[in-house]
Amino acid sequence: MVDEKELRDAVKNTVEKKDVKYVVGYEKGTYGFQATPCFAYDAKDADKFIFSPLCVHNLAVFPMLEERPPLRKGEEPDTRKVGVVVKGCDGRAIVQIIQEKGLDRDKVVIIGIPCTGVVDPKKIEAKFPGNVENVDVTDDKDNFIVTIDGKTHKVPKGELMPDKCKTCEYPTPALYDVLIGKEVKSTKKEDYKDVKSFEKKPLKEKWDYWEKQFDKCIRCYACRNACPLCYCKECMVDQLNPQWVRRSVDVPENTAWNLLRAFHLAGRCIGCGQCERACPMDIPLMELNKKIEKEIKEMFEYIPGIDAEEKPLLAMFKPDDPEDFIL
Amino acid sequence: MKEKFEPNIIGFLCNWCSYAGADLAGTSRIQYPPNLKVIRVMCSGRVNPIFVINALQQGADGVLIGGCHPGDCHYERGNYLARRRMAVLKKLLEHTGIDPNRVRMTWVSAAEGNKFAEVVKEVTEDIRKLGPMEQFKRDNKW
Numbered sequence: 001m002v003d004e005k006e007l008r009d010a011v012k013n014t015v016e017k018k019d020v021k022y023v024v025g026y027e028k029g030t031y032g033f034q035a036t037p038c039f040a041y042d043a044k045d046a047d048k049f050i051f052s053p054l055c056v057h058n059l060a061v062f063p064m065l066e067e068r069p070p071l072r073k074g075e076e077p078d079t080r081k082v083g084v085v086v087k088g089c090d091g092r093a094i095v096q097i098i099q100e101k102g103l104d105r106d107k108v109v110i111i112g113i114p115c116t117g118v119v120d121p122k123k124i125e126a127k128f129p130g131n132v133e134n135v136d137v138t139d140d141k142d143n144f145i146v147t148i149d150g151k152t153h154k155v156p157k158g159e160l161m162p163d164k165c166k167t168c169e170y171p172t173p174a175l176y177d178v179l180i181g182k183e184v185k186s187t188k189k190e191d192y193k194d195v196k197s198f199e200k201k202p203l204k205e206k207w208d209y210w211e212k213q214f215d216k217c218i219r220c221y222a223c224r225n226a227c228p229l230c231y232c233k234e235c236m237v238d239q240l241n242p243q244w245v246r247r248s249v250d251v252p253e254n255t256a257w258n259l260l261r262a263f264h265l266a267g268r269c270i271g272c273g274q275c276e277r278a279c280p281m282d283i284p285l286m287e288l289n290k291k292i293e294k295e296i297k298e299m300f301e302y303i304p305g306i307d308a309e310e311k312p313l314l315a316m317f318k319p320d321d322p323e324d325f326i327l
Numbered sequence: 328m329k330e331k332f333e334p335n336i337i338g339f340l341c342n343w344c345s346y347a348g349a350d351l352a353g354t355s356r357i358q359y360p361p362n363l364k365v366i367r368v369m370c371s372g373r374v375n376p377i378f379v380i381n382a383l384q385q386g387a388d389g390v391l392i393g394g395c396h397p398g399d400c401h402y403e404r405g406n407y408l409a410r411r412r413m414a415v416l417k418k419l420l421e422h423t424g425i426d427p428n429r430v431r432m433t434w435v436s437a438a439e440g441n442k443f444a445e446v447v448k449e450v451t452e453d454i455r456k457l458g459p460m461e462q463f464k465r466d467n468k469w
Contacts (some may be wrong), residue, residue, distance in 0.1 A: 198422070199422070203421070203424045203425070203426055204424065205424070206422065206423060206424030207423065207424025207425065207462055208424070209424070210423045210424055211424075211462070236377065244377050244381055246465070250466075251463060252384055252463040252464060252465045252466070253384075253465070255423070255462070255463040256380050256381070256384055256463065259380055259419060259420070259423065260376070260377060260380060262419060263376050263415065263416060263419055266415045266419075267415075287422075288419065288422065288423070291418065291419065291422045292415060292418070292419060295414075295415065295418045296415065299414060299415075300411070313411070314408065314411055314412055314415075315408070317404060317407035317408055317410070317411055319397060319398070319407070321407065321410055321411055321414070322414060323397075323410055323414075325413070325414065325417060325427070325431075325432065326410070326432050326433060326434060327431060327432070327433040327434075327446050327449065327450070
């Protein structure tokens with residue numbers, strides 16, 4: 001359980017510093033099971049900050065989203081820092097961005113929150129359907145306590161948690177300036193059970209499954225926009241010359257897009273599950289990401305988002321990398 | 328009458344070793360299947376996985392990437408980087424149900440004309456067995 005007063009005080013202290021532009025955090029959403037990202041530009045904005053298991057977003061996207069228009073003549077660039085409220089997985093995203101030099105360590109203030117698991121919006125909406133207001137979700141060891149209009153429900157965590165939280169190994173941010181509350185140690189272990197069982201299927205069956213999934217894709221690129229690590233200035237699918245992936249929405253192009261998206265996150269994806277959460281067509285994108293995560297762990301003994309000093313996976317090599325597939 | 332399937336293979340060959348190896352195979356008059364369409368790249372490290380997926384999309388049944396032997400790269404580390412990339416790409420393709428044998432990688436030095444011919448023969452036969460690539464071929468409607 002996170003002490004919200006402590007969080008607000010930390011945000012206040014951070015925003016009041018002269019070299020901090022704003023802090024990104026969560027506020028209560030307008031309706032339903034929602035928490036919305038919000039910004040604090042000065043100390044009084046910090047009062048609306050909350051943290052509950054409904055805070056599912058990965059706020060590490062925000063420092064990367066910021067638009068930097070060309071400077072006017074004589075204008076000084078804004079070098080102030082940006083503060084971010086992060087959970088364990090979001091913290092790994094920040095570490096990964098710093099590792100690949102997307103962001104300077106001294107350009108962010110990381111307010112870390114030891115996380116004990118969040119709620120999957122799709123699962124909770126299925127469990128409590130209809131129009132709901134005055135929602136409050138709190139954390140109580142192995143249960144979520146959901147309060148809707150004064151009525152409390154006790155739901156076991158396994159029912160409402162997204163899959164990524166069930167196997168989360170890093171609940172406390174690896175890198176932080178301020179930590180709210182005490183560090184949480186995880187007893188969970190990532191065993192890639194689903195990936196392994198899918199691997200055993202024959203190729204034909206695998207393709208039939210993925211063809212159905214990719215056929216659903218409407219190419220809204222929500223997965224890309226929600227992803228903290230997809231921050232290229234121009235994405236390869238938006239590029240027109242050369243145009244690698246056409247804009248038509250059909251199986252060949254959708255497959256190319258989804259494969260390339262997964263590949264571009266190879267050795268970078270930290271498994272925050274934002275792509276899957278944002279996907280309006282419920283494509284299980286994390287299955288591809290998890291597969292790559294598992295393979296790079298086995299082949300190159302590399303785990304992304306742990307050490308900011310390490311070199312990015314595909315930018316380095318070892319002379320004895322596996323090469324059994326080479327003729 | 329059904330036409331016999333002839334595989335269409337795109338080869339990304341590195342300028343310094345594999346391309347010269349193919350050249351040597353030609354000048355030494357070694358026979359090898361004509362199914363390989365060669366694209367010369369300056370280094371196997373230049374081969375972006377986007378090229379591979381795009382080739383498969385546009386009607387290639389297989390892709391062969393040729394580079395220098397480890398340690399011999401003209402740019403010192405290009406082939407090592409390509410090796411990592413392709414290892415990951417092959418696992419990803421396998422997971423989505425595309426036979427990973429459609430993407431092959433080989434080390435051929437400029438002196439190995441024989442090896443180049445052998446590799447092309449092997450790859451062509453493998454892909455002939457796999458049959459045409461149908462999963463995500465682009466259909467050009469106009």
